[in-house]
Amino acid sequence: MLASTVIDFGCSRGIANSQDSRVRRRLLWTSVAANLTVLGFFKYYNFFADSLLDIASHAGLELTPMTLNIVLPVGISFYTFQTMSYTIDVYRGDLKRLSSFTDFALYVAFFPQLVAGPIERGSRLAPQIESGPRTSWAGMQDGAWLIIKGLFKKAVLADNLAPIVDSTFAMSDPSAVQVLIGVYAFAFQIYGDFSGYTDIARGVGRMMGYNLMLNFRLPYFATNPSDFWQRWHISLSSWLRDYLYIPLGGNRGGKWFTYRNLVLTMLLGGLWHGAAWTFVIWGLFHGALLIAHRQVASWQRESGWNVSVPYLVKLVVMFHLTCIGWLIFRAESTTQILEMLSGLARFDFGLSLADQMNAWKLALLCVPVILIQACQESTGNLNFVRHLSLLPRTVAYASVIAALLSLGQFGQSEFIYFQF
Known part of the structure; x- marks a missing residue:
């Protein structure tokens, strides 16, 4: 350094x-x-x-x-x-x-x-x-809330889901339902872990008088691959766009040059995350999604046949495509990717007692987060809690702190992105 x-x-x-x-x-x-x-x-x-x-x-x-x-x-x-x-x-x-x-x-x-x-x-x-730093009482309040929210995402959401993820990816022959539970859990684990760190970093910076950029904007409410990368790890995706994709030529020079630039950008974006073939495949997978999205949009424009797909359908489809990417991202090897995808293809959805317990734990941790984020998405206000009146704001703060103290897992696992 x-x-x-x-x-x-x-x-x-x-x-x-x-x-x-x-x-x-x-x-x-x-x-x-x-x-x-x-x-x-x-x-x-x-x-x-x-x-x-x-x-x-x-x-x-x-x-x-x-x-x-x-x-x-x-x-x-x-x-x-x-x-x-x-x-x-x-x-x-x-x-x-x-x-x-x-x-x-x-x-x-x-x-x-x-x-x-x-x-x-x-x-x-x-x-x-x-x-120089410009500290203020409003900055101290904003920063404190960001830190509390980030700790909740990490200690309550991410670290309680970690055992489910670890046990699933340690299985030699998981069933379809086990793969689904494990991948859903990892989707929220990595979101809670990484966005939680960002919230804490932004909160500390805000209390010191510095404004750090927003890095996550409700990524699982994305409706297409391009939208996802405008919501997930925004600082990296915008960096790759401005210092790699555009200098390569961006969308200038025709369709095939654009597709080449997308693949190279996402390939290097995947490799940025780690020195492993699983990250290379993950980058190529997202490059393919971006190309497919552009190709479908181009075909619709040229043909004049615009199919109106309901918002909820687009959201669910994009979330599951993202989850396939997370399976690739989390896998220890290319062999494990194939094993877990083959487990999904068997359509074995029988639930053992352990699977039922994991499914309930996943739902209890994630459903409240999804509902809160649905309110944020519908209102367009990512920080609506800070704008509540005193009584409901106090109740919200107390609830998050109580959940953090009663359900938080402290010292169990480091932040996932520390390895990158």
């Missing part, structure tokens, strides 16, 4: 002070290359080395293992993308660079969002750092 900070501060300073386009371009590529080299070495070296060994083994060749015993630095995927975007924005002229090294170091290592985001843009966070 120190190396990334020093290199990017120096490169951005040189870019801002130089009028020579060649010098500016070289400094930009120095920053990008340095960050990607650090990220590639620590995160992907062993993955590609192991993959090369496997390919050689299948070809009948024996190679000496080339893996290294290296530790993945915490938060490396987040701060490398954050510093790269800063240098690119300075190069594009979209951002005035920070003149103070300590201010830039704070931008890179701002502790609330350092480990698991959101990935802040320089245009949002840098001016706040330069002007």
